[in-house]
Amino acid sequence: MKTKYLLPHHYQIFGWVATVLGLSIMFWGLLIGEAVPFKLEISFPWPFTGGKGFLDSPVYNGMITHDIADELLCILMITGLFIVAFSRQKIEDERIAQIRLEALQWGIYANYIMLFVCVLLIYGGSFLMVLSYNMFTPLLIFIARFYWLLTIRPALQARKERSLS
């Protein structure tokens, strides 16, 4: 059975590198109490006056300065998770396609149950944090469930069966 719309298997390594890098930066940020632990400011000319300017940054002397670190981190995480989630396994057969589908369904269900609970329990600025993490959680849960079903659970079952026999 051929699964459509998946990236080639060799892309997966790039996805893992981007994901691990993105997650490391996010945790580093969490440890020091910032969304992103570093700044990456770029300046460019902005010909218009008045208002707050482009990208919510103020305009000084016709120049706008914007910190792109959070945008870069977000793109890094989404790209990494997307590649890991949707690149083929070495042998992508019908059982893996079924596991993929089941994990995707599980990921969406779990994500929305968590979001439902957060809507009831978290308010104000903290809820904005929930929404920003919610950009990544469907893919994160999907990946965790997929690899649990594909490799971890069969390995644990095999170990259990070996120890029983």
Add this chain to the structure above:
Amino acid sequence: MKNRIRIERAIMNITQADLADRVQVSRQTINAIEAGKYSPTLALGMKIAQQFEKTVNEVFELDEGD
């Protein structure tokens, strides 16, 4: 779904990996089918049966839970 894959493999003297190569799936998939943990599609069931020169009914049998 019950099946006779393990028996048929033993008769033909082939490993799970050999069968997996022949029907173009992973060895883990053949293992899961043999153990009754995964029910293959009709196409894969026919391919497996073809390898043993049997019909699908001779290799696979419906279980009570199916």
